[in-house]
Amino acid sequence: MSRSLHDEGLTPLDPAYVTVMRVQALLMALPFVIAALVGEVSGRLFAGAFLVPVVLVALVLALMVPLRRYHARGYDMGEDRLRVVRGLLFRRDTVVPFGRVQHLDVEQGPLERAFGIARLVLHTAGTHNASVVLPGLAHARAVEMREAIRQHVKREIG
């Protein structure tokens, strides 16, 4: 049922984004793994009864899920519009015409900065989808896209 990004003519995100998502997932899983370790050391449970499933889930979350999410996301920079597709289970396919962009942000968290990744945020005046976020772009590409959209907006006005 699901169509691949390539079929739809979508551009994939920067591969480094997979690493960013993996590190994020690891950081999320860390407290649970530590808790499971503590439970293991306390010795009240069967050996590995808790630790093994937790570590397995953490591994799946950190290794497989980011890759699948990466493959489920993409964008298409059109002549007069930007299309952003995301979501593994809940798929969202949003199109914002450049003519409706209110303002643009390029955002970076500390982790994203370490890997040279940035998010491009398009703000519209609509109440729904007031800001459309395109994560996982190489920083230079994000800035380039921001400038392109800005230029485009101007040309239409002039």
Next chain:
Amino acid sequence: MTVPETILEQEVAQGWQRVNPLAILVSAVQGMRQAVLPAVAALFGARSLDNTVLVVGVIAAAVLVLVTLGAWLSWRRLRYLVGPEDIRVEQGLISRSARSVPYERIQDVSLEQGLLPRLLGLVEVRFETGAGGKDELKLAYVSMDEGERLRDVVREQRTLAPVAAAASESEAQPEAEGRLLFAMGPGRLLLFGLFEFSLIVFAVLAGATQQLEFLLPFDLWDVDQWEGRLSGTGWEAWLTGLGMAAQLVGVLIALASLVVLGLVTGVARTVLRDWQFRLDLTSRGFRRRRGLLTKTDVVMPAARVQAIIVSTGFVRRLWGWRGLSFVSLAQDAGSANHDVAPFAQESEIAPIVEVAGFTLPDDSVDWHRPSRAYRFDRALFTALPLVMVGIVLLFIEQVAWAAPLVWVLAVLLALRQHFLWRFERHAVDRRQILSRRGWLSPRLVAASRIKLHSVEIAQGPLGRWRGYADLRFGLAGGALAFEGLLLEEAEAMREAVLTSIASVDFSALPR
């Protein structure tokens, strides 16, 4: 104000500026205010310690230093640039965000002053872009002069654009009384009030009893006590002494007073809100005046109307009464929609709709329905849990009798989906998107195609499996979505709408 040395010369050469250093003071004071409660809590925890004075001093000093440091850091990391084409703001301690707003996108610049900023001669500058709420770009705080200058810069840039020039011209025209579009006299208002039946007074009473309960001579929530009273041990014994018929009459009186109270509340609220309701068409747009105690006078430029809503109630509908409201960027008494004809017949609504540049759907509209699969799934998913609950109930002896009731409810909910399938529909005509929602009290929304801001197709796991999707439109000031469309239809509609959006730039939209 002297330029602090901390600004790099290179930055200054590029035109980057920082907000007024006094802003550090303001945000530090605000931060202190927020820190008061935790500080009190900390003190409360520390009260058993020996050196109370020392502890208090250390905590206070630590909070002071931290808050001031935070305020200074955020001042240090915030800079803005008034460029030739846009205003740029960069801020953030660890995560940097850089925002650029082109002048054409700024609707207006508002200056706001709280008490402390006012004493220090500072203003908060808000660049209103229509993003709404906390997404708006703002600078807190700059000096009064700088605020005025920023406003002038933006206004000047905007008047360079032809559209804006036209707008300011029309603003310069003298205010005319205009043409009366709709008004409600006392008779209409009374009728309207009766339909606005409301039991909100009980919610207010319940709230009040909760607040003032301690003043009552008995415990309101003590069931045993009530039972004791009604079983005839206290002075209330006369109640149980009455016959069956008298008790029945008592219940009827109670119900009747409930109805009367609801009607009176409805009329009172309506009269207070809509007294001397009057809608005019003036040179600047729709002008609405209403209110008994709080009079309001609102002007909405016709071009700012994003969509119209025609709604009704399931009783007033029988006599053809409808309400018309406009969806617009501005807020109206806390709600995003502006009431323009809250209680009117269709023949009164149609002309107003026409003036606003919309058309009510006629017979020629090609209505569509959500996919059957979507409605079927919805019926299944609302009914199935109830059916299961009923089965569980069957096995519990005391409540087994309730199982058929739950199943009847399940069937009714499933039937509701059937009726929704019959009555809910949507259409796209040349200029508008139309949506009709609801079964007993239908609600019609008509949005202008070119005034939409984005289009999204969303699919959950079920939708992907069954081949349907939700189509959601970015509408300024409101929500508009068609659920459960066939994927192909959703894609076709999106393409059609996007083509009309992209053909007109936002700043070229009439305002």
